[in-house]
Amino acid sequence: MNExxxxxxxxxxxxxxxxxxxxxxxxxxxxxxxxxxxxGPNGSGKxxxxxxxxxxxxxxxxxxxxxxxxxxxNRISILRQVGSLIETPSLYGxxxxxxxLEVYRQVYGVAKDxxxxxxxxVDLEEAGKKTVGRFSLGMKxxxxxxxxxxxxxxxxxxxxxxxxxxxxxxxxLRKLLRKLNKGYGMTILVSSxxxxxxxxxVTHVGIINSGEMLFQGTLQELQQVQKRQHKLxxxxxxNELAYKLLRHYHPERNRENLLVTYNCSDEIASxxxxxxxxxxxVYLLRPQENNLEQSFIxxxxxxx
Amino acid sequence: xxxxISLRAELLKTKRTPALYFTxxxxxxxxxxxFIDVCTDGMEKENSLDxxxxxxxxxxxxxxxxxxxxxxxxxxTLLAQIEYRNNTWKQLFASPQTGMQVYSAKFLNMQLLxxxxxxxxxxxxxxxxxxxxxxVPVLELGKYRLDWGSLLHINLNLYASVLAISSIQFWISIxxxxxxxxxxxxxxxxxxxxxxxxxxxxxxxxxxPYTLPVMSVFERYxxxxxxxxxxxxxxxxxxxxxxxxxxxxxxxx
Numbered sequence: 015m016n017e018x019x020x021x022x023x024x025x026x027x028x029x030x031x032x033x034x035x036x037x038x039x040x041x042x043x044x045x046x047x048x049x050x051x052x053x054g055p056n057g058s059g060k061x062x063x064x065x066x067x068x069x070x071x072x073x074x075x076x077x078x079x080x081x082x083x084x085x086x087x088n089r090i091s092i093l094r095q096v097g098s099l100i101e102t103p104s105l106y107g108x109x110x111x112x113x114x115l116e117v118y119r120q121v122y123g124v125a126k127d128x129x130x131x132x133x134x135x136v137d138l139e140e141a142g143k144k145t146v147g148r149f150s151l152g153m154k155x156x157x158x159x160x161x162x163x164x165x166x167x168x169x170x171x172x173x174x175x176x177x178x179x180x181x182x183x184x185x186x187l188r189k190l191l192r193k194l195n196k197g198y199g200m201t202i203l204v205s206s207x208x209x210x211x212x213x214x215x216v217t218h219v220g221i222i223n224s225g226e227m228l229f230q231g232t233l234q235e236l237q238q239v240q241k242r243q244h245k246l247x248x249x250x251x252x253n254e255l256a257y258k259l260l261r262h263y264h265p266e267r268n269r270e271n272l273l274v275t276y277n278c279s280d281e282i283a284s285x286x287x288x289x290x291x292x293x294x295x296v297y298l299l300r301p302q303e304n305n306l307e308q309s310f311i312x313x314x315x316x317x318x
Numbered sequence: 319x320x321x322x323i324s325l326r327a328e329l330l331k332t333k334r335t336p337a338l339y340f341t342x343x344x345x346x347x348x349x350x351x352x353f354i355d356v357c358t359d360g361m362e363k364e365n366s367l368d369x370x371x372x373x374x375x376x377x378x379x380x381x382x383x384x385x386x387x388x389x390x391x392x393x394x395t396l397l398a399q400i401e402y403r404n405n406t407w408k409q410l411f412a413s414p415q416t417g418m419q420v421y422s423a424k425f426l427n428m429q430l431l432x433x434x435x436x437x438x439x440x441x442x443x444x445x446x447x448x449x450x451x452x453x454v455p456v457l458e459l460g461k462y463r464l465d466w467g468s469l470l471h472i473n474l475n476l477y478a479s480v481l482a483i484s485s486i487q488f489w490i491s492i493x494x495x496x497x498x499x500x501x502x503x504x505x506x507x508x509x510x511x512x513x514x515x516x517x518x519x520x521x522x523x524x525x526x527p528y529t530l531p532v533m534s535v536f537e538r539y540x541x542x543x544x545x546x547x548x549x550x551x552x553x554x555x556x557x558x559x560x561x562x563x564x565x566x567x568x569x570x571x
Binding site: 065068069070071072089090091093094096098100101102104105106107108109113116117118120121122145161 | 323324326327330331333334335400403404405406407408409410411412413414415416567569570
């Protein structure tokens with residue numbers, strides 16, 4: 015993997031009006047050729063961060079580097095290599111799909127053949143001559159992705175690209191993004207408010223909430239965090255004694271039960287044995303396994 | 319080169335838009351009114367000596383006072399609405415073009431539509447004359463010759479005098495999302511110009527950009543014509559630069 019990341023932000027901050035920061039101290043690190051899932055609930059600062067990365071908002075605080083270059087002095091040359099879709103599709107309803115692509119074809123300096131290619135990639139080759147005003151939301155979303163792919167980008171920035179797509183469309187999009195990443199080495203930064211939507215395709219994850227980064231790392235690292243958050247629900251004949259015996263497992267009192275953290279199934283057996291050996295009767299021993307989505311919700315909700 | 323590429327994109331965006339249809343319809347207005355008027359009431363006596371050129375002179379008055387300023391106000395509004403209605407500013411700002419390039423290309427596109435409007439207007443006036451030659455043969459329009467030099471002068475005069483309004487209205491239309499604001503402000507400023515000229519007879523009326531097309535077509539202001547045109551061009555340049563600077567500093571939410 016290339017050592018220069020596709021995107022690196024340093025202490026990025028932005029506020030729309032005087033007062034609270036919309037985002038604060040964002041240190042994003044998107045490795046080249048990765049699929050980076052940028053996750054956070056609605057209003058967490060994802061779109062603001064992505065808008066800053068594309069130069070749609072002025073830089074107020076911090077630094078942005080794309081492909082190792084300072085963004086603002088190199089804005090035009092960088093944007094030639096970046097495809098983007100921010101929130102809703104940006105398309106001209108009175109033009110056909112082909113005309114919409116043609117508007118940007120020369121701006122990006124790509125050959126005419128590329129129009130048919132990108133329409134084929136998003137499975138819209140039959141709809142090229144139809145005006146976009148008559149497209150369904152899903153078709154518009156796919157055309158907007160075609161537009162983002164038009165310059166054969168080195169970096170693709172997609173903000174909530176699954177909006178308006180049906181389940182099949184979401185699966186197709188995942189396949190497409192994986193193909194672009196694997197086949198062309200394209201770096202993809204994709205934002206979503208649902209981890210489940212992106213966890214099957216991303217290699218790296220960044221979690222943002224209330225304008226602050228809560229987690230950043232590989233998917234495996236997030237899974238480690240998730241494992242640390244597995245809880246075992248316990249009820250014994252003497253919960254107070256059990257609480258003392260299980261100090262090592264960081265127990266929490268939860269009404270008539272205890273909650274302890276565990277890392278693997280073997281630990282459940284060990285906990286049970288420990289209680290039994292000390293003469294406690296175990297009435298309830300129930301693992302509560304968090305999936306990644308629950309870990310994500312816990313990470314983000316704990317900050318609210 | 320980059321500007322030409324951006325201009326091509328702007329021209330393509332104008333395809334099938336109300337701005338384009340409106341250009342054709344607005345150009346039709348005066349020729350149609352003249353045609354109906356001459357068909358029903360005949361030619362006015364003072365114009366019957368040189369009916370062809372009188373036709374264009376009278377047309378220019380209607381253009382300078384009403385049609386041209388209102389056309390420019392609405393055209394600027396409609397063009398800016400192409401981006402606002404489709405919510406496409408984001409994509410435009412995320413594309414590899416400078417703000418100045420985008421603004422200049424949009425402005426040039428508007429100027430091309432303005433020139434197309436003048437071209438269509440003249441073509442339709444000629445068509446109306448040809449139709450009158452057939453429908454009202456008593457006018458004997460075939461006997462007269464059109465002064466092409468004077469016609470060119472009238473058109474250049476109209477174009478130069480409306481440049482200031484075009485530059486100001488273009489900036490306002492790009493600046494405000496709500497089309498009622500840009501069109502409303504323009505119409506109020508134009509009404510104020512009519513009031514200044516007709517009621518106040520203000521000495522420095524020629525410094526108010528919205529009076530310039532009106533002044534450029536009336537006899538009593540002809541001695542000041544060069545100054546009117548220069549003022550208009552100067553305002554156009556100043557507001558184009560201001561608009562460019564403002565647009566370049568703009569951010570998209």
